[in-house]
Amino acid sequence: MDHLLYIEAVIECRISPELKEKIGNLSFQSYRPNKKNILVIGPVPGQKYSEIVFPILSPDPSTKKDIHFLKYPIYVGGNRGRGQIYPDGGKSNNTVYNATSAGIVSKIVRKEKGGYEITVVDALDGHQSVDVIPRGPELLVSEGESIKLDQPLTSNPNVGGFGQGDAEIVLQDPLRIQGLLLFFTFTNHNY
Known part of the structure; x- marks a missing residue:
């Protein structure tokens, strides 16, 4: 049985300077307020972003009772060149711009x-x-x-493509790791 990991986009004030540098100027946000585990990133030009780094905030099983220490799959898909509009509704530079008047x-x-x-x-x-x-x-x-009104002022740089990938995140209980380290410490002293 697959379990759903409720990941969330990390708020900007919690992102380290090193991670901010890797992220660059990417725009990312939750798809919907009730779907915080689905992130919308971009749009991005494919030539520049063949790899994307984005931060996630793992859930805390002590505060969310439906979350357990398990291995969770993460699936990511992305369209290259299809994002003519940012998630906030503004036009991107990956679209044709038309005249607003004649x-x-x-x-x-x-x-x-x-x-x-x-x-x-x-x-x-x-x-x-x-x-x-x-x-x-x-x-x-x-x-x-x-x-004329609505005449293209720019070329249409929109080229298509789709990419996808999957990975797994293991949500570990810190007490298990501490117990393992303690075990290694005691077994090491016996030799």
Whole structure:
């Protein structure tokens, strides 16, 4: 019989500086408040993240009576290039960006940390709108170009793929380990 291990994402204040460095800027959160053992990570570009490190908080059997000291399987699956929207609803840089208004591209400003600000002037009323493009997508429009509403401003970098893996976590009772060490200590002194 398989047992379900209720792992949880570790809150940021409990992550060591060394682990923060390994995690990088990954976005991860629980799938649902009542499904804390299912984590959503990313989206991530596949070329950069062939391996992902994320922290988990193991359950405490002394506080959760349905948890026991056992071996628990963990299954992980991930889509590469399919995450056009972050778990919080914001667009990622792994999607096509479309014009939010029609008009003439009057100005394209390359931002210092990458990405662009594209100013579009409506030919009818002169209203200006600015589309912000994050670092990553390739720009398809140029200054002076006439664009339509919802016209792609960037290429679509979305490439697909799926990966999966499984592992096991052993939830050990610290008293068993301490007992084993004590046993080794006493048996070692008899020789």
